[in-house]
Amino acid sequence: MKSFAIGANDGESVALTVLNYERPRTGEFYDDNWLLCEVTVRAGSFKGTFQANFLTSELVDLLQGLRKISAELRGEYNFEPMEGQLVFRASCDSLGHIHVSGKAMDQAGIGHTLGFGFSLDQTFLSATLHELSDLVQAFPVRA
Numbered sequence: 028m029k030s031f032a033i034g035a036n037d038g039e040s041v042a043l044t045v046l047n048y049e050r051p052r053t054g055e056f057y058d059d060n061w062l063l064c065e066v067t068v069r070a071g072s073f074k075g076t077f078q079a080n081f082l083t084s085e086l087v088d089l090l091q092g093l094r095k096i097s098a099e100l101r102g103e104y105n106f107e108p109m110e111g112q113l114v115f116r117a118s119c120d121s122l123g124h125i126h127v128s129g130k131a132m133d134q135a136g137i138g139h140t141l142g143f144g145f146s147l148d149q150t151f152l153s154a155t156l157h158e159l160s161d162l163v164q165a166f167p168v169r170a
Contacts, residue, residue, distance in 0.1 A: 029165045031158035033093075033117070033127060034069070039145035041115065041127070042067045045166050049080060052169055059169040060084060066113050068131045070143035077133040079112040083168040090159045093117060096125070097152045110135040115143075123149040 028047075034040025049061035060083040067076045085108040092104030096119045103118035106129070115129025128144035 029158075029162040031155055031162055033152075033155045034145055034147055035151065038069065039071065039143070040067075040069050041113070041129075041131075041143070042069075043081075043113070045086075045162055048166065048169075056169075057082070062086070062166055066131060068113075068141060068143055070141065070145065073141060073143075075131065075133070075141060077112070077131070077138075079135070080110055081108050081113075083163075083166055085109070086159065086166075087163055087168060090156070090163055093152060093156060093159065097149060097156060100149060112138070119149060125149055125152060 028044055030042055030044035032040045032042035044065045046063045046065060049063045050058055052059050061080050062083060064079050064081055065076060066079050089106050096102055096104055096117060100123050101119050101121065103116060105116050107114050112132045112135050115127055117125055117127050119125050124146050126146050131141045132138040
């Protein structure tokens, strides 16, 4: 298992833990690259955990998007995976504050939703990038 969190672990955050690949390798891109994950959202008085599936390539794109924000200290990245159970926008203002807003859905397409939003200093992204890089290396895109 590997995980990453964006936000403060003891406060407002979104954490994603990869439990494993959903299926053994078959040679078909989509079948080979689905990950079984657990998502935890903490937003104010609300905390929820649910299972969701993400493609390995979606997490690679997330890593690249957050790296760009961290390096340039401006811009935004929209995480919009195929299943839509966790979507969010991360943006950086001119003072180096990262603003995260999005929604979580406990079941793909038909679930209950929780909207969330929080801000953090860009220095918090360093740990996120390190954890997400480790996760992507542990669960690479299967060709």
